[in-house]
Amino acid sequence: MAEEKKEIPKPLPEITPVTQLFWEAAASGKLVMQRCAECRSWVWCPRPACVECGSEKLSWTPLGGRGRIFAFTVIREVVGRALRGFAGDIPYVTAWIDLDEGPRICSNVIGCPIEQIAIGMPVEVVFEKAGVGISLPKFRPRS
Amino acid sequence: MSLRGKAAIVGVGETPVDRLGGKPGEPRKVTAEYLSWAARLALEDAGLTKKDLDGQGLAAIYTTNHSQPFWPEEAANILGIAPAVSLAGGNGGASAVSLLGHGAAMIDSGVVDLVLVVAAAAPFSERGRTRAEPADTRDFEMPFGVMGPNCKISFVMSRYMHESGMTVDHFGKIAVTARHHATLNPDAYLRKPLTLEEYKSSRLISDPIRLYDCVLPANGGKAYIMASPERAKTLRRSPVYLLGWGERNNASAGPRSNANPLITGILESGKAAFEMAGVSHKDIALLALYDDYVPIIMLQIEDLGFCGKNDRVFFEKTDFTIKGDLPIQTGGGMINCGQPSTTGGMLHVIEVARQLRGEGGARQVADAKVGLATGLGAVNYGKNFGCTAAAILGSEP
Ligand SMILES: [Zn+2]
Numbered sequence: 001m002a003e004e005k006k007e008i009p010k011p012l013p014e015i016t017p018v019t020q021l022f023w024e025a026a027a028s029g030k031l032v033m034q035r036c037a038e039c040r041s042w043v044w045c046p047r048p049a050c051v052e053c054g055s056e057k058l059s060w061t062p063l064g065g066r067g068r069i070f071a072f073t074v075i076r077e078v079v080g081r082a083l084r085g086f087a088g089d090i091p092y093v094t095a096w097i098d099l100d101e102g103p104r105i106c107s108n109v110i111g112c113p114i115e116q117i118a119i120g121m122p123v124e125v126v127f128e129k130a131g132v133g134i135s136l137p138k139f140r141p142r143s
Numbered sequence: 144m145s146l147r148g149k150a151a152i153v154g155v156g157e158t159p160v161d162r163l164g165g166k167p168g169e170p171r172k173v174t175a176e177y178l179s180w181a182a183r184l185a186l187e188d189a190g191l192t193k194k195d196l197d198g199q200g201l202a203a204i205y206t207t208n209h210s211q212p213f214w215p216e217e218a219a220n221i222l223g224i225a226p227a228v229s230l231a232g233g234n235g236g237a238s239a240v241s242l243l244g245h246g247a248a249m250i251d252s253g254v255v256d257l258v259l260v261v262a263a264a265a266p267f268s269e270r271g272r273t274r275a276e277p278a279d280t281r282d283f284e285m286p287f288g289v290m291g292p293n294c295k296i297s298f299v300m301s302r303y304m305h306e307s308g309m310t311v312d313h314f315g316k317i318a319v320t321a322r323h324h325a326t327l328n329p330d331a332y333l334r335k336p337l338t339l340e341e342y343k344s345s346r347l348i349s350d351p352i353r354l355y356d357c358v359l360p361a362n363g364g365k366a367y368i369m370a371s372p373e374r375a376k377t378l379r380r381s382p383v384y385l386l387g388w389g390e391r392n393n394a395s396a397g398p399r400s401n402a403n404p405l406i407t408g409i410l411e412s413g414k415a416a417f418e419m420a421g422v423s424h425k426d427i428a429l430l431a432l433y434d435d436y437v438p439i440i441m442l443q444i445e446d447l448g449f450c451g452k453n454d455r456v457f458f459e460k461t462d463f464t465i466k467g468d469l470p471i472q473t474g475g476g477m478i479n480c481g482q483p484s485t486t487g488g489m490l491h492v493i494e495v496a497r498q499l500r501g502e503g504g505a506r507q508v509a510d511a512k513v514g515l516a517t518g519l520g521a522v523n524y525g526k527n528f529g530c531t532a533a534a535i536l537g538s539e540p
Contacts, residue, residue: 013282033400044400045279045524051399071305071404073297074350079290086288094289096298096404096525103400104525108287119305136286 010085012131019046021060026135029127031065033103034058044103065125066142067099074114093117097139111140145419148540150247150258151375151382152367154189155493156181160332160363160481164268174209175221177263177364177483182222185259185366190379196224200249200258200369202242204232206484207274208266218261227255232262232485234392235520236433239365239488240532244388246369256371262486263364279524290349292435293357295522297349299404300438304351306405307453311351314437315342317471318355318478320463321434325475327465327506332359333479356437361481365489367496372540383496386422386513387535389415395526405453407439408531409446409517416515417448420535424449427535428511429498430469431491433519434476439527443517444471447533470508473498491516492534499538513537 015023025032034043036050037057049056072095078087086092093109095117109117110126123139130136158180164171186192203218211217215229230245232238239262246258276285289295303309319339325331337355345354375382394408417423424447432443441458444450449469450457463471474480474494477487495514497503503511514536521529 010288011281011285013286014278016278016282019282041398042400045283071298071302073294073301073352074347075288075290075294076346076350077290077293077348079293083285083288083290086290089288092288094287094294094298096302098401102398104402106284106287106289106525119301130286138287 008085010130011082012134018048022046023134025060026127026137027133029135031063031125031137032060033063035061042101042103044105063099063101067097067123069109069117069119069121069123070096070098070104071119072096072109072117095139097123105137108138109140110138146244146247146251146388147386147419147421148372148384149251150369151372151384152492152496152536153370153375153378153380153382154185154191154368155496156184156188156366157330157493158184158364159330160361160483162267162361164265164362171268172265172362173269174206174263174265177265177362178218178221178261181263181364181366182259182261185368188380189368191368193222193224196226196257196259198225198227200228200230200246200255201226202230202232202246202258202260204238204262204486206264206486208264208269208484210274230258234518234530234532235485236435236488237518237520237530237532238262238485239492240516240518240534241390241530243369243385243492243534244390244532247385247388250369250371256374258369259366260369261364261366262489264484264486265362266360266484267362283524292522293349293352296436296439297352299527300351300436303405303438303442308455309441309458311343312339313441313455313458314356315339316458317437317440317463318342321472321476322479323464324473324506325479327504328474328480329504331475331479332361332481333475352436358435358477358482358487359479361483363481363483365486365493367489367492381500381538383499384537384540385534386537387416387418387420388533389413389419390532392530393523394531402526404525404527405442407442407446407519407527409443409533412531413447413517413533416533416535422513422535426513427515428470429473429495429508429514430471431473431494431514431516432471433488433491433517434472434478435482435519437478439519440471447515465506465508473503473506473508485520488518491518495536499536512539
């Protein structure tokens with residue numbers, strides 16, 4: 001009997017009432033985050049109330065999707081069973097991107113040879129379909 | 144409220160660590176066995192019996208591979224004791240140091256006069272079910288292939304190198320020093336001397352983190368017993384007094400959505416510990432710093448105020464060995480002695496206690512009267528550690 005080779009799935013986000021609007025926007029190609037109407041702070045990751053002032057007046061606000069690499073790493077080994085689905089992608093780059101508006105987002109830098117990736121590099125968001133109704137905001141170099 | 148001199152460590156116990164039990168035919172011990180073993184060793188060290196703990200305090204640290212919501216109760220059940228107070232170590236790797244303060248507060252308030260802090264984990268021999276992750280990790284890190292702490296601390300390290308100009312030589316010096324101390328510690332797991340060249344040529348795991356930057360996962364159990372100063376005087380070991388203590392969780396240097404990841408909560412918890420202890424930096428004979436990764440040792444030395452931020456010259460000039468200016472990781476640290484999951488931080492409390500009791504053997508720091516231990520736990524999204532704690536211990540109250 002031929003054994004069927006099954007692809008190991010990558011973990012997907014669990015969509016909750018707190019995060020739903022982020023993922024809905026992402027699926028339509030838009031990057032949004034919560035911003036506090038009282039103290040104007042950006043709130044990221046999504047929260048029920050402002051983590052700076054406590055206000056519940058948070059509104060989902062579009063961002064330009066542009067920023068710079070603040071820090072990055074090259075993943076060279078799989079650690080843990082939950083992430084075995086990434087084995088085929090190694091080596092790949094995960095990074096902290098500081099968006100022009102302020103918040104820091106954790107993502108991948110794609111569309112660029114690893115050797116060219118550097119702290120301070122300007123990047124822009126690009127959405128990558130990862131599952132039914134789920135697109136992940138990733139980043140590629142911009143000139 | 145000050146906890147200065149209000150409680151003392153009167154017994155310590157450590158099982159040997161191993162990395163066995165994952166492969167068929169290997170000897171296998173489970174968490175309960177390491178837990179029971181460590182508790183017995185600490186009781187023997189203190190000259191106490193299990194019966195002495197009925198109606199006293201018990202603290203158990205949650206581990207990632209054997210986590211169930213009623214773990215402190217299960218720990219009491221495994222040991223067969225009936226605590227009057229159960230404390231939970233839920234601060235990950237910071238728990239061992241956090242519990243020094245929590246236990247001392249219970250003792251100082253008169254609720255109990257003994258507290259057993261016990262921790263064990265068997266990540267190699269006892270595979271837990273798939274563990275629950277914090278929602279930020281589950282939803283905004285794992286889908287991007289963020290490989291746990293290796294990856295997250297790599298972000299911190301890459302930024303640290305960028306801002307400070309620290310190079311592989313700076314990190315290597317720390318790794319080589321810690322291993323040197325491990326060669327002097329019969330209980331260390333990695334005891335072969337490490338050269339700077341070997342450090343530099345170790346394989347990259349998650350750039351810039353390489354193999355010898357990383358902690359060594361292991362099976363094992365550790366315990367310490369605290370007592371009121373009055374009770375401590377009646378017991379067989381020289382008491383090791385809690386002089387200063389601080390805890391700071393979910394710290395954020397700057398806006399929460401854009402924090403400085405090179406400043407840890409140790410800035411605050413360490414300051415609180417120094418203020419409570421009323422000692423100065425020059426009084427500290429040794430540092431036992433939470434060491435899941437080499438660069439984190441350096442960030443803590445900065446945050447504790449032994450040097451400025453990004454102080455390359457300090458790290459170049461300072462001798463961190465037991466005979467040097469500022470001894471650190473005197474037993475080799477978790478990187479060389481092993482990290483039984485979130486319970487690994489117990490090592491640092493126990494190492495300071497041993498040094499202050501003058502039981503360091505070949506690795507003894509001369510005239511050690513005051514030492515400092517830290518704990519760190521959880522790596523938060525876009526920042527560094529979610530849980531931090533610092534404690535200053537002394538051989539005199
Ligand atoms: Zn606000």
